[in-house]
Amino acid sequence: MKIVMCASEVVPFAKTGGLADVAGALPLALEKLNHEVIIIMPKYKSISCPGEYATLGENIKVYFIENDAYFNRPGLYGEKAGDYPDNLDRFSFFSRKALDLLKKINYKPDCIHCHDWQTSLIPVYLKTIYKNKPFYKKIKTILTVHNIGYQGIFNKEEFPKLGLDWSLFNMEALEFYNKINILKGGIIFSDVINTVSPAYSQEMMTKEQGFGLEGVLQKNKDKLFGILNGLDYDLWDPAKDNFIAKKYSSDSLRDKMINKAALQKECKLPLKENIPIFGFVGRLAEQKGIDLIEQVVEKIYQLSIQLVILGTGDLKYHVLLEQIASKYPEQIRLYLKFDDPLAHRIYSGCDVFLMPSRYEPCGLGQMISFKYGTAVVARKTGGLADTVVNFNPLKDEGNGFVFQNPTHEGLLEAMLRAVLAYQDKKKWQALMLRCSQLDFSWQESAKRYIELYQKL
Ligand code: ADP
Numbered sequence: 122m123k124i125v126m127c128a129s130e131v132v133p134f135a136k137t138g139g140l141a142d143v144a145g146a147l148p149l150a151l152e153k154l155n156h157e158v159i160i161i162m163p164k165y166k167s168i169s170c171p172g173e174y175a176t177l178g179e180n181i182k183v184y185f186i187e188n189d190a191y192f193n194r195p196g197l198y199g200e201k202a203g204d205y206p207d208n209l210d211r212f213s214f215f216s217r218k219a220l221d222l223l224k225k226i227n228y229k230p231d232c233i234h235c236h237d238w239q240t241s242l243i244p245v246y247l248k249t250i251y252k253n254k255p256f257y258k259k260i261k262t263i264l265t266v267h268n269i270g271y272q273g274i275f276n277k278e279e280f281p282k283l284g285l286d287w288s289l290f291n292m293e294a295l296e297f298y299n300k301i302n303i304l305k306g307g308i309i310f311s312d313v314i315n316t317v318s319p320a321y322s323q324e325m326m327t328k329e330q331g332f333g334l335e336g337v338l339q340k341n342k343d344k345l346f347g348i349l350n351g352l353d354y355d356l357w358d359p360a361k362d363n364f365i366a367k368k369y370s371s372d373s374l375r376d377k378m379i380n381k382a383a384l385q386k387e388c389k390l391p392l393k394e395n396i397p398i399f400g401f402v403g404r405l406a407e408q409k410g411i412d413l414i415e416q417v418v419e420k421i422y423q424l425s426i427q428l429v430i431l432g433t434g435d436l437k438y439h440v441l442l443e444q445i446a447s448k449y450p451e452q453i454r455l456y457l458k459f460d461d462p463l464a465h466r467i468y469s470g471c472d473v474f475l476m477p478s479r480y481e482p483c484g485l486g487q488m489i490s491f492k493y494g495t496a497v498v499a500r501k502t503g504g505l506a507d508t509v510v511n512f513n514p515l516k517d518e519g520n521g522f523v524f525q526n527p528t529h530e531g532l533l534e535a536m537l538r539a540v541l542a543y544q545d546k547k548k549w550q551a552l553m554l555r556c557s558q559l560d561f562s563w564q565e566s567a568k569r570y571i572e573l574y575q576k577l
Contacts, residue, residue, distance in 0.1 A: 129239035146353035150567035216242035238273030241307025261577035273303030317483035318504035322347030351563030364465035371557035384470025388454035400471030405434030410477030416529035497521035
């Protein structure tokens with residue numbers, strides 16, 4: 122099949138979160154299964170591509186849509202002060218140019234795979250403005266929703282910029298409480314939609330987690346699927362990881378201790394082998410349960426643990442975390458930045474990875490952690506519910522410590538279970554081994570995507 126991947130961020134070119142990992146790794150897995158893929162993304166400031174396109178994998182052409190006024194900026198979607206005010210202009214421009222590019226390079230795919238609101242106008246345009254253009258007639262669309270919390274909502278006054286007929290500003294199309302909702306348009310106009318875990322595909326349709334789009338999703342549930350993201354083990358494998366102090370695999374998990382000591386040293390934490398290090402890497406957003414971590418920290422100073430946090434995001438969490446980290450310098454190290462190499466060292470050096478998410482469409486952190494022999498404390502939601510299994514010391518099963526309620530009591534209780542389990546060295550080693558042997562590679566997920574493409 123011929124597939125076009127359109128995304129606003131793609132590893133290794135630009136990344137703010139899991140979407141970039143997926144948009145970079147899925148094409149590679151599809152290519153390995155003998156399908157033809159090209160990628161289209163915006164040409165951000167950080168990207169230099171002297172030729173017509175860059176290449177990924179064997180022969181995946183990556184095209185960059187250029188517009189200096191729109192994309193030659195420090196951020197992808199915004200900066201400290203907030204989202205860029207012209208994001209509607211930026212991504213409607215990108216969506217149209219991506220479609221135009223196909224004709225320009227004469228590439229007629231079987232389907233265009235769109236991701237999130239930034240590319241949700243592509244299915245809308247294909248079924249409206251481009252409907253009568255013969256070149257685009259047979260092209261199908263699939264939209265992957267990575268997070269229903271980000272919908273691309275804009276004021277009604279901006280509607281004319283989309284180049285669409287006003288008749289589309291209605292409840293059955295792009296209107297949402299008298300505003301424009303780009304993701305809603307994508308959901309309605311795509312031929313198939315999916316999200317990034319089976320559990321989240323169900324949760325998205327509930328009032329609690331649908332962010333107002335639950336009704337639209339329910340209406341479209343016949344074309345809604347859930348496919349768990351895979352993990353790119355070329356990027357995330359302690360046996361090949363050049364960022365960490367000592368490479369290791371499930372056969373040499375002992376060497377994880379060397380990485381633990383190195384992390385303690387780097388973080389200027391006391392070098393203690395028998396104290397479990399908890400790690401967190403992620404966006405500092407409400408979704409990720411940062412407030413739970415912040416509340417729990419006030420209690421954990423009594424526990425013998427260390428905590429390393431790496432993240433950027435909402436200013437209020439920067440401030441809150443800075444306050445608590447400065448209170449417990451012997452136990453907590455805080456990095457408020459985006460730092461991929463450091464993330465690798467945290468996954469490899471910590472004993473337990475924290476994911477107290479309020480909701481989590483798929484989550485990569487837990488899968489990365491497993492590969493690095495690191496257990497996970499997770500709330501039972503979305504992709505975490507699909508992948509993290511409670512540790513059971515009696516049966517020697519499980520890979521983490523799951524809690525149900527999004528409260529700091531729930532998180533604390535799960536962390537206490539982890540601390541307790543950590544005391545039994547033999548069982549902990551078996552737990553690490555089980556984690557490191559789990560397989561969440563893209564192979565299986567890519568096959569599921571091909572099934573969806575073929576459905577089209
Ligand atoms: P989301 O897509 O919701 O942000 P995921 O768990 O799916 O969350 O993916 C997060 C990805 O981004 C992981 O690969 C994680 O390691 C990485 N990441 C998040 N924040 C940072 C950071 N501050 N520094 C380095 N890597 C980060």
